[in-house]
Structures are given as C-alpha cells and as structure tokens.
Amino acid sequence: MKRIVALVVLLQATAALAQSSPPPASAKPPGQSKQQGGPKSMAEKLLACLDIDDETKDRLDCYDAIIPPKPKPKSARPNGVMDCRYVKEEDERLKCFNGFAEKIPKFSAR
Numbered sequence: 001m002k003r004i005v006a007l008v009v010l011l012q013a014t015a016a017l018a019q020s021s022p023p024p025a026s027a028k029p030p031g032q033s034k035q036q037g038g039p040k041s042m043a044e045k046l047l048a049c050l051d052i053d054d055e056t057k058d059r060l061d062c063y064d065a066i067i068p069p070k071p072k073p074k075s076a077r078p079n080g081v082m083d084c085r086y087v088k089e090e091d092e093r094l095k096c097f098n099g100f101a102e103k104i105p106k107f108s109a110r
Contacts, residue, residue, distance in 0.1 A: 042066060046081065046101040054098070060090055063097040 049062035071088035078084050084096035
C-alpha cells in the first residue's frame, strides 16, 4: 500500500513539474519546420498590393515601396514590371503596375 501511495505522489509531482516548466527555446512547434512569415518575393509583395482598393493612392504607394519610382521625362513602353518605375504620371504608373501584377500566377500556400 505504501508503494502505491509513493508511486501516485511521484506521478503527481512529475505531472505538476512538467506543466509548470516552459518548453526549451530550441523546440519547434509541430508542423512549423519551415520559416513562417519570412522574407517574401517581389511577386508575393506585388500580389499583396492587389488587395488594396484599385485606383487609389494607397495601392500606388504599395507598389512604389516595392519598386521605388525613378521617373524619366520620356519613358519607353514598359517591357516588364521594373520599367513601371520610369513612368512619371502616377495614374499611368499605377495602370502599368496593375497590368503586370495581375498577370502573376497565384499559387496557394501549403
């Protein structure tokens, strides 16, 4: 009988100790072996800008934060999204970014 009581006390003490101690810092939560919220690619950032209301200054600011504008007095027809930064007029620059960003394929997150 004394052995059973001693075993129960030992199990309760072990359970209480396990609940009160935090997990080690190096332990990863299950299912999160890949880095979550890490650096995003330029395409992912441009796609995120599409979530902002269309034809607004906020969306243009989002694009300009990713690809800073470098307006030229006379810019050639853009061949890629990086060429949109040379368009001086804000409305035209927004249309340029929208045109390329909407063509980016959307892949689902795993």
